Amino acid sequence: MNIFFPYIFPTVAGVLGLVLGSFYSVCVSRGIAGTSIVRPPSHCPRCGHRLRWWELLPVVSYVLLRGRCSSCRERIPPLYPLIELASAVWAVLAALAFGPGWWFLACLALGGLYIVASGIDFQVYLLPDVLTYPAGALGITMGILHPGIGLYPALIGAAAGFGVFWLLAAVYRLTKGVDGLGGGDVKLMLSIGGVVGALGLPYAVLIGSVAALLASPFFILGQGRQRSMPIPFGPFLCLGGMVQMLYGPAIFRLLIGH
Known part of the structure; x- marks a missing residue:
């Protein structure tokens, strides 16, 4: 039993992440449509078919249905199972990095806001205030309460992230x-700067920028996108912030050679 005990919590976290990811995918689709996330119950947006329990299983249902509605055969966007998988991966990584506790739950909540915001930004190039402002409040609070960051680094990180990106946008x-x-990108930096602190902010932005640069050819060439179409930067900033949250101290030690 002792051999398997270290794996129990990450496994439970992964299942929880899948369940939350299914909810996140609903938030993304209904957030874009501007409808309630509570009513009506889960259904096909094209034919109105109410989904049965086995059609609501995260990732599994998508595979069983071969990516199509069981009633009208409308194609289900692959982004939705990817959101579920991203949520599960984030939950497992946070569980492995931090173990059970309030910080794990806070990371799960902030990561959930980032995942939903990213799913919306990927599709309609918008980071809604209803997500960025709560993320900002949560990120700054987490940074203030984190023993390795504290009040002033969290506030300076939030202010620097917001201020620098606002200035870049204005110029x-x-x-x-x-x-x-x-x-939305500017407001997003409140949460990222707050949760990683002033010292972690440059690394989070660097990671996000490199990820965006590496992904840019796929946005230009894939799915019929035109070269003039913008590349959503918000999801990559979220990625940079999440990586820094998980591995910030290790990254810092690696860069300074200790």
Whole structure:
């Protein structure tokens, strides 16, 4: 029993992550549509078919249904099982990194806000205030309560993240005449800067920027996208923040050679 005990909590966390991911996918689809996340019950948006219990199983249902509605055969976007998987992976990694406790639950909540925001941003290039503001409050609170960050680094990180990105957006708009960074990206930096602190903020932004750069060819060439279409930066900023939350101290030690 002792051999398997270290794996029990990450396994439970992974199952919880899958269940939460199924809810997140509902939040994404209904957030884009502007409808309630509570009513009506889960259904096909095209034909109105009410989903049965076996059609609501995270990831498994998508595979069993071969990515289509069982009633009208409308294609189910693959983004939704990817959201479920992302939620499960985040829960497992947080469980392995932090173990049971309040910090794990806080990370699960903040990561959930990031996952939902990313799912919306990928599709409609929008980070809703209803997600970025609660994420900002939670991220700053987590940073203040974290023994390795504290009050002033958390507040400075939040202010620096917001201020620098606001300035970049203003300069780009002034010089180019168009928006280069959305307001949602600027507000998102409140939470990322708060939760990773002033010292962790540059690493989070660097990780997100590198990830966006590596992914940019797929956005340009894949799925019929045009070269003039923007690349959503919010999901990559979320990724950078989440990586820094998990491995920030290890990254810092690696970079300074200790």
